[in-house]
Amino acid sequence: MNKFFQRWTVFAGLIVVWQVFGMLAEDPFFPPPSDIVTAAWEWWVLEPENVTEHILPSISRLLSGWAIASVIGVALGLLLGRSDRAMEYAGPLLVFLRSIPPPALVPVFLLLFKGGTSMQLATIVFGVIWPVLLNTVDGARSVDVTKVDTSAVFQIPRYQWVLGVVLPAASPKIFAGLRVSLSLSLVLMVISELVGTDNGIGSQLMQAQREFDYTRMWAGIVLLGVLGYGLNTVLLAVERRALAWQPRSRDEQHA
Amino acid sequence: MSNMLEVADLGHTYGDYEAIGGLTFTVRAGELVCVVGPSGCGKSTLLRTISGLIAPSRGDVSLKGSHLAVVFQDYQRSLFPWLTVQGNVEFPLRSLPRAERRARAAEALEWVGLSAAAKKRPWQLSGGMQQRVAIARALAFRPALLLMDEPFASVDAQTRFELEDLLLRVRREHDTTVLVVTHDIDESVYLGDRILVLSKSPAKLVADLEVPLPAERDQVTTRTDEAFVALRSRVARLLNVGGKPAVDVEKWAAAERESLSETVSS
């Protein structure tokens, strides 16, 4: 309980300060939190079709883009991580591709996919695959030699080697990558919705801004924050369960 | 008795560093052979070539039977922290049906006295218990040959005695053929039916000694046995070739005997 208070007092304090200043300043750019909450209520609770038309499609884009990137990233990462030859060939290409800022590819995907969901998915996948891929490569490489020798001596089948040794050994790194990717997915989801579409949280933000409805704009921004926080919390819980096997002592932590 | 392992003129060179300089020996079925040699003489290299982890530069290794198991010195790292103790023991048995895997793991854990710890994670166990998990895993695999690389080097003296007796018991009960690498002369005499003494790097065979002790051994009586003490001195002398004369060995043996009886009685 104490910890809970400690964590949230600063946050709650800031909101109070914002509320007071917002009410005093009466600046249309910075409405007080109470107005924002009211706007959110009117926008999403009183008009639930906004939820099904904008919020849910956004979330589903974000999650599918992230899931596709994660599956490809982990599979490719395990392969590259355990093969020096493959890494030698693919390494420079990866470094090059990773250096391209994903938003710069939005116009390309816009042309390729003529807008719409596939263009948004492509943007998200291309943008968030790198942390997963590179972390997986790193994790797969770090399987400790005694475990490699043990697996070799017992002549275990290939699927067991990949799924039973390399994957779990790399999983702490993989989860680190997944977390970075998830927050990036949110960013790219918004960016991909700013152009070429008229549904989704991102497009609603743009629309509110164009219509000078700053309270709604803020409501959208807060929603994105809440969404990011919620998704991260869920992933952390999953990670804690999946990595429960990790020793809690200092030695052998990443073996 | 048939030969389980035949090693013929085995040599290994790392780059231009010769680690093993031509070894020829055999291990008979059901035998426990100890390999002793000075630190860095190539004992681990020998085990790695026998187990197929590295290809020897020259010579032949032929093993009767298709599979062997290795208990690595670094037992902590050879166990998988994401698997339970039971999962670790089942690790090499993936090709078997589930029920049989279970049964074999349970059986092997019983041999080493760890049935109660089956659901724990290896890192929740003490060093000696972890080493027993590694031994159980190797035994569950039913290998034609069990290789052990300084298996008890990093546990305390009391645990070491227990593990030595455990090894003697399970290999007698299950007729396992074992090759143990150690740098501990006492251990080699206590455990072995035969001792292979290696020279400094590049390792060559200095002696191939039969151990004239009964199969039943005991930490207190065996270690004070005339034959034990004599063989220990002989191995020590062999390992000191070119070094100091082995005058101190007898004195050291007496001191050892005393400290041993203290350890056991305490």
Ligand SMILES: Nc1ncnc2c1ncn2[C@@H]1O[C@H](COP(=O)(O)OP(=O)(O)OP(=O)(O)O)[C@@H](O)[C@H]1O
């Ligand atoms: N991968 C390697 N590359 C080059 N040299 C090596 C390699 N592995 C071992 N050596 C060298 O070969 C020699 C024998 O090594 P090995 O590990 O087989 O000795 P050992 O008898 O097991 O030693 P210890 O008693 O310390 O365990 C050592 O001098 C070592 O430095």
Ligand SMILES: [Mg+2]
């Ligand atoms: Mg060694």
